[in-house]
Amino acid sequence: MAEPRLRRDAERNRQRLLDAGRELFAARGIDATLNDVARHAGVGVGTAYRRFANKEELIDAIYEQQVTEIEEILRDALIEPDAWRGLVAYLECALKLQAGDRAMAQILSGRRVASEQYDWSRDRLAPLVNALVERAREQGVVRPDLTGTDLILVEIGLTAIATFVCDGAGSIDRDDIGELYRRYLGIFLDGLRPDTPSPLPIAALTTDEAHAVLRQRD
Known part of the structure; x- marks a missing residue:
């Protein structure tokens, strides 16, 4: 016993x-x-x-939990029949998790994760993100040049905004300061709409290119 x-x-x-x-x-x-x-x-x-x-082994174990949580959010979003609602739900849920957890934002953006771990997460998450965007394009609810990597990089940018604002908000008397990123999410979502979008000046990163950039983060 x-x-x-x-x-x-x-x-x-x-x-x-x-x-x-x-x-x-x-x-x-x-x-x-x-x-x-x-x-x-x-x-x-x-x-x-x-x-x-060591701490890196603990971070790897936490990372596995985080990837599983994001994967569940993505799968729930793909079940939603309305592609726009599914895409918005994914961004709102994923960003809420990352904005409230600075380590999650750091780890999911490629910091302090072994290359093999990041490859593993790419194989699990990238196909789901790409499928979410492809379905939205097929339903005509987003601009036709939107890609999965656009979503990932915007998530990184919005979580960086959340961290930056919270770090400097000590003297600001606002209960919603930790949710300021939602304002910029709203602006971004408006930019996804397919109605007469302005041509984008540069091509999106491919999935492999985005992975290569994030994989090299220290």
């Missing part, structure tokens, strides 16, 4: 570290240390290092 109990204790401690890591990284970004995470989880530093060899 001792061995199964030890395995249960080990898994429970691993989950506590994952939960604490997500909570701490969400508030402070991924510069927090594994020692910080252990203290936040209420476990010993030795226990933390038995579950995760």
